[in-house]
Amino acid sequence: MLIDVKDLAVHFRTDKGVIKAVDGVSFQIPHGKTLCLVGESGCGKSVTSMAILGLVDHPGEVVGGKIEFDGRNILECTEKEMRKVRGADISMIFQDAMTSLNPCFTVNFQLKEVLKLHQNLKKNALHEKAIEALEMVAIPSPEKRLKEYPFKMSGGMRQRVMIAVAMACQPKLLIADEPTTALDVTIQAQVLALMNQLKEDRNTSILFITHDLAVVSEMADHVAVMYTGRIVEKADCISLFRKPMHPYTEGLLRSLPSENKGRRKSKLHSIEGSVPSLSALPQGCTFWPRCPYTEEICKKEQPLLKECESGHFVACFKTEGVI
Amino acid sequence: MAEPLLSVRNLHKHYPIKKNLFQRPDILKANNDVSFDVFEGEILSIVGESGCGKSTIAKMILKIEEQTGGIINYKGKDIATLSRKALREYRKDIQIIFQDPYSSLNPRWKVGSIIGEPLLLNTDLSRKQIEKKVRDLMDKVGLLPEFYERYPHQFSGGQRQRIGVARALALQPKLIVCDEPVSALDVSIQSQVLNLLIDLQSEFNFTYIFISHDIGVVEHISDRVLVMYLGRAVETASVEQLMDDTYHPYTRALLAAVPEIDPERKKERILLQGELPSAVKPPSGCLFRTRCLYAKEECKGVSMEMKPVNGNQKHLCACPFAAEFK
Numbered sequence: 001m002l003i004d005v006k007d008l009a010v011h012f013r014t015d016k017g018v019i020k021a022v023d024g025v026s027f028q029i030p031h032g033k034t035l036c037l038v039g040e041s042g043c044g045k046s047v048t049s050m051a052i053l054g055l056v057d058h059p060g061e062v063v064g065g066k067i068e069f070d071g072r073n074i075l076e077c078t079e080k081e082m083r084k085v086r087g088a089d090i091s092m093i094f095q096d097a098m099t100s101l102n103p104c105f106t107v108n109f110q111l112k113e114v115l116k117l118h119q120n121l122k123k124n125a126l127h128e129k130a131i132e133a134l135e136m137v138a139i140p141s142p143e144k145r146l147k148e149y150p151f152k153m154s155g156g157m158r159q160r161v162m163i164a165v166a167m168a169c170q171p172k173l174l175i176a177d178e179p180t181t182a183l184d185v186t187i188q189a190q191v192l193a194l195m196n197q198l199k200e201d202r203n204t205s206i207l208f209i210t211h212d213l214a215v216v217s218e219m220a221d222h223v224a225v226m227y228t229g230r231i232v233e234k235a236d237c238i239s240l241f242r243k244p245m246h247p248y249t250e251g252l253l254r255s256l257p258s259e260n261k262g263r264r265k266s267k268l269h270s271i272e273g274s275v276p277s278l279s280a281l282p283q284g285c286t287f288w289p290r291c292p293y294t295e296e297i298c299k300k301e302q303p304l305l306k307e308c309e310s311g312h313f314v315a316c317f318k319t320e321g322v323i
Numbered sequence: 324m325a326e327p328l329l330s331v332r333n334l335h336k337h338y339p340i341k342k343n344l345f346q347r348p349d350i351l352k353a354n355n356d357v358s359f360d361v362f363e364g365e366i367l368s369i370v371g372e373s374g375c376g377k378s379t380i381a382k383m384i385l386k387i388e389e390q391t392g393g394i395i396n397y398k399g400k401d402i403a404t405l406s407r408k409a410l411r412e413y414r415k416d417i418q419i420i421f422q423d424p425y426s427s428l429n430p431r432w433k434v435g436s437i438i439g440e441p442l443l444l445n446t447d448l449s450r451k452q453i454e455k456k457v458r459d460l461m462d463k464v465g466l467l468p469e470f471y472e473r474y475p476h477q478f479s480g481g482q483r484q485r486i487g488v489a490r491a492l493a494l495q496p497k498l499i500v501c502d503e504p505v506s507a508l509d510v511s512i513q514s515q516v517l518n519l520l521i522d523l524q525s526e527f528n529f530t531y532i533f534i535s536h537d538i539g540v541v542e543h544i545s546d547r548v549l550v551m552y553l554g555r556a557v558e559t560a561s562v563e564q565l566m567d568d569t570y571h572p573y574t575r576a577l578l579a580a581v582p583e584i585d586p587e588r589k590k591e592r593i594l595l596q597g598e599l600p601s602a603v604k605p606p607s608g609c610l611f612r613t614r615c616l617y618a619k620e621e622c623k624g625v626s627m628e629m630k631p632v633n634g635n636q637k638h639l640c641a642c643p644f645a646a647e648f649k
Contacts, residue, residue, distance in 0.1 A: 040510065040511060041509055185372075185577065185581055185582075186372060212510075212582070213510065214539075214582035217584045218583075238587055253584070255510065256510070257517070257542065257543035257544075258542075264542070264562065267521070270514040270515045274512060275509070
């Protein structure tokens with residue numbers, strides 16, 4: 001295992017009380033595999049990735065759990081040690097490339113900044129490395145592009161630069177937080193193909209965060225579905241899509257228009273209501289107010305993540321056979 | 324054939340881009356020679372990548388932008404020549420639902436006033452009557468009565484979009500332009516809003532112009548589709564025809580790029596190389612030739628006129644060679 005997250009908990013202390021943004025999340029990613037974290041906005045997917053990078057800011061706090069990366073618990077690292085990890089061993093691609101690249105500096109500066117920090121290179125070698133990084137993400141005429149500012153580039157090009165920056169030091173783990181949400185489908189297809197190819201070539205592990213189930217099915221080896229700060233279902237990609245077991249996953253899959261092929265304009269399946277606010281979560285299973293199978297027990301007790309079939313974990317009383 | 328409700332002919336919209344005071348400005352052709360019809364009670368979807376001019380068309384139909392050339396006929400009348408009074412009537416008939424439910428609602432207004440504003444401006448109903456009407460509308464789109472006194476920030480994205488839908492419905496319009504109405508919403512909420520739009524349409528026989536880049540949604544909801552590329556229409560057909568008998572290479576690439584839920588069958592992708600060329604310096608001839616898999620020398624000189632496919636007047640395609648490599 002490259003990374004082993006155990007019972008991670010991140011809480012935010014606010015005026016309204018403690019908000020449990022991530023509440024006991026566990027997952028592992030082996031070398032060279034992709035784990036997709038899926039869920040709707042506010043379910044804690046991004047906070048999880050921030051916790052891995054040690055970037056949870058006040059008023060948030062990692063209050064429990066372990067993150068073992070390459071054999072050591074990175075939650076115990078000092079800030080100085082973490083700076084060596086970030087960008088070199090673990091790096092990140094953000095959703096919006098325009099706001100995460102610095103508009104005041106050229107691509108050249110931003111690419112070399114990572115390389116300078118983590119690798120002791122001479123000027124020429126540095127330049128070669130930077131060009132190589134841009135070539136890797138298939139940017140045409142890299143020499144020219146290197147001198148340009150991010151605003152001169154299109155969205156897809158910027159996202160490629162982001163990937164180049166993230167991959168420059170050949171990280172072991174790449175965290176991609178909705179990397180294609182802001183892109184057109186044709187460009188999205190290019191970026192996804194690029195990421196898959198880099199994963200193959202370099203044996204990089206990817207933690208891919210998205211809300212788009214179709215993208216998940218293209219990218220994932222394993223999938224974890226999150227709802228209100230917890231993982232409700234975890235399985236390998238094929239069995240999850242074949243046989244979703246949690247009512248939430250099932251509802252999400254059935255509500256897609258593409259699942260209603262041949263029945264145009266028919267009523268789409270939809271999950272009633274909306275995601276509850278994290279400051280006012282329902283008692284028991286947090287999904288019960290929206291769940292079609294709710295029973296008394298769901299309102300009182302919280303189901304735990306249990307292995308229902310080999311490698312397929314679900315947190316639901318129904319699949320457990322209690323109801 | 325029935326008269327179209329809205330008929331757009333050879334629509335052009337050019338924006339001058341000034342470099343400096345003394346230079347001739349560059350021309351950005353946001354729309355170039357786009358023609359289509361919308362019939363009463365149908366849903367026409369306009370699809371394409373960002374920057375292809377979908378939203379510009381919506382703006383011109385709503386008369387937020389003035390077209391550079393071409394005609395938009397509504398019920399047989401050119402909307403450019405409408406008198407002030409007739410224009411007011413026209414604007415009652417045409418409404419829009421915006422993409423972003425966060426920025427399209429005034430944060431300082433209560434829900435009741437937001438939905439009631441069109442009624443206040445365009446009808447002579449009393450305050451009481453307006454309130455009753457607004458409450459009816461809220462009921463129709465699935466908002467609870469107690470929301471009347473609340474502010475937009477107290478709602479989730481899906482509920483806000485419902486407020487936007489209620490506001491668009493207030494004046495009982497004929498045509499509703501939906502500019503990416505669900506793309507800012509979460510997956511589980513998207514289907515709720517789509518269901519609402521479909522229900523309302525079957526109840527009131529609205530006509531929708533549905534602008535979207537999500538092919539799955541478009542396939543589900545629309546009757547006909549118009550595919551655009553770099554300001555020009557490249558293919559139009561009924562949904563079934565477009566999906567089964569895709570003609571234009573761009574449409575095919577676009578459909579192939581859509582990720583599909585089937586982890587066992589990784590799709591053989593037609594990966595489009597490169598990106599959208601700049602609309603200021605578009606390629607000569609066929610605009611798509613720089614990214615087209617089948618591009619050849621002749622493509623530099625062809626016009627992008629929409630021609631019937633196999634004699635079918637309802638399936639038009641802008642590629643003269645499409646039949647060859649199909």
